Amino acid sequence: MAKVLTSREENYSQWYNDLVIKADLAENSAVRGSMVIKPYGYAIWEKMQAVLDQKFKDTGHQNAYFPLFIPKSFFSKEASHVAGFAKECAVVTHYRLKTDENGNIVVDEDAKLEEELIVRPTSETIIWDTYRKWIQSYRDLPLLINQWANVVRWEMRTRLFLRTAEFLWQEGHTAHATKDEAITEAETMLNVYSDFAENYMAMPVLKGTKSPNERFAGAIETYCIEALMQDGKALQAGTSHFLGQNFAKAFDVKYVTKENKQEYVWATSWGVSTRLMGALVMAHSDDNGLVLPPKLAPIQVVIVPIYRKPEELAAISEKVEGLIKDLKANDISVKFDDRDTHKPGFKFAEWELKGVPVRLAIGPRDLANGTVEVARRDTLEKEILQFEGISTKIKNLLEQIQINIYQKAYDFREQNTFVVDDWNDFKAKVEAGGFILAHWDGTEETEQKIKDETKATIRSIPIDGKMEEGKCIFSGNPSNQRVVFAKAY
RNA sequence: CGGGGUGUAGCGCAGUUGGUAGCGCACUUGACUGGGGGUCAAGAGGUCGCAUGUUCAAGUCAUGUCACUCCGACCA
The missing domain is CATH 3.30.930.10 (Bira Bifunctional Protein; Domain 2)
Structure with a gap:
């Protein structure tokens, strides 16, 4: 591609x-x-x-x-x-x-x-x-x-x-x-x-x-x-x-x-x-484009018809008409991309770039077999499913995608959150990126010095963070809670 | 505010020692095509950011100017 x-x-x-x-x-x-x-x-x-x-x-x-x-x-x-x-x-x-x-x-x-x-x-x-x-x-x-x-x-x-x-x-x-x-x-x-x-x-x-x-x-x-x-x-x-x-x-x-x-x-x-x-x-998002959570995607499902002749498009349109109504009745926004000015491959790439969570492709082969190709944006996986009852599966799939991308982001954050007690380690971790949990003595001077040396700022003093005695990563002075450091936008 | 970069077709860019303005994509028309960004053919599109200067001749050289952009500083 x-x-x-x-x-x-x-x-x-x-x-x-x-x-x-x-x-x-x-x-x-x-x-x-x-x-x-x-x-x-x-x-x-x-x-x-x-x-x-x-x-x-x-x-x-x-x-x-x-x-x-x-x-x-x-x-x-x-x-x-x-x-x-x-x-x-x-x-x-x-x-x-x-x-x-x-x-x-x-x-x-x-x-x-x-x-x-x-x-x-x-x-x-x-x-x-x-x-x-x-x-x-x-x-x-x-x-x-x-x-x-x-x-x-x-x-x-x-x-x-x-x-x-x-x-x-x-x-x-x-x-x-x-x-x-x-x-x-x-x-x-x-x-x-x-x-x-x-x-x-x-x-x-x-x-x-x-x-x-x-x-x-x-x-x-x-x-x-x-x-x-x-x-x-x-x-x-x-x-x-x-x-x-x-x-x-x-x-x-x-x-x-x-x-x-x-x-x-x-x-x-x-x-x-x-x-x-x-x-x-x-x-x-990834290198192919946007990945939108279904709950905020302007278009949640796009249907790309695959056809050569107008008769084939007509047959596909007729086939998906009920599905579109059904999805809309369930508050799922759906776009039937029947533009004749672009080819299927172009449309696939375009909707992928725009992060549409679920894409359906349906062509003569599917019409003959009673199937439809379902592709999910978050994992880029595709599978051929029975057309019958697809509406329910789409609904479930949208929910799964919403959960999956949250989980993916959550896992990423967990993997990039570090508890640090050593100043050299602190500097290295800040440079590499991520949230760094470290002790801070509570003074503005220390915060400023850390910023000057590492570009990291205190992003957050956790609300539900547990109290824990320790020594400030920079000054060594006493501290009773870890705070979150990171380089920020 | 400091340092760099760039202004040429809608977008991205090339343009040599100054000598008729070019490429890719996009666009228009047609044919073939159509399950992952199609192919071929024909076509349209430009006062080269702006101003002044040098020159027979400036996209190209000089001076000035404007804009945008990147890095830094800054930014609750």
Whole structure:
């Protein structure tokens, strides 16, 4: 088979880029760092959105929408927040263009804004400014809001889906009467994310908290799910933040308790982005193309007819008509690829590249024998089965594939997770890739020094990690828990 | 922001000492083909990123400029 992708072994990074483009997920645009998400890629994102949106609603949240532009002054209200985002903000300074004496379109200097507007890198500030008006009493709490939006972070280096200047995401922003309730909310949403990652994306994730260095700007605690990619690098797949009363104080959001006392509100925020698309690609795909988990595949089953004459195609179409109806009735998305403009071999390769989990091929030979060829994308195995009753088998096969690719990713992570106690071993393991469980003395200095020497960062302090006395891998100082180190995206 | 690279057909690229603009894929038409990316034939498609300069003559040389891209720094 002719390869259109660079192999993972040859150049993993190139493989990823090739795959995103060749599988028609996205491409670079005329604007540096900003991508065009193509229909096939967007269809996957829509499936992700649909599942997540339902989960948010099931946990009591409502959707709303806040402005793209945020007055600059809002950012200065929360000190650490502005420090974290200032270096990557797009700023709107004018609101009008004009034609100059040479006929060129230029910015009209007369149309300078009194106060610059920031294109949101995240919406805490504009939302908390709004919440001040919405929250008066304990009766107004909790306030559980989510928004689906685009945000802009002017990153110096970008990669399709993994880090783009503009990206799509959802951001939840909640307000609570008590600290405990807010912490519970942050943990609940982390669980929503890990459930989604594992049961829909088929991607195992580690749940944990971030070290102070890696924490969200303005958060008291950042919870995260962290996944291991095939090249041994870690990818932060979602975060949920306990914000304490930082934003309530910055934006003066108080409520009156039952006892008629003024109290500041407690906050959380949480988000996942189109970066999940990058995670999905890297978690499962191979040198032949995408491997999509059935639960998120826009097309779950493709049927390729094999024929020479129109009469043969007609006979095949008639044969599969009932099957297509049956699959659709079971909420299985199916495409009958009867394009006459491409040959079967081309179609096989194309659907493989696009990661369709199950492919059926049916030709005159099958019509004569009452059979159908069934190929599964995850293992590339093919078998000839009886056409009769195939619908049930397909349903089961889709479930098996979902489980199999999760298991494969899980096994990979297990094989690439190492418990390390020796500094030289640590350096070697970091270089080779994978999750490294090691003791850390809890100081930012040590974390920074380890990063400087090895490029590894603390990805996660495991939530369910067992307590264990030990000595810091770097400083030798006492530690009571292992943390997860890795090189990260 | 530092260092490298690249701008030539839709995509990927070649283009020698300056002398009529080329290849592969894709595209169009036709025929044959059709169970893993078909074959043959004919065809269409270009102000060579932009500007200035040198020259009888510039894709090629010089200067400038813009864009993209890779590596690093940076990036919750």
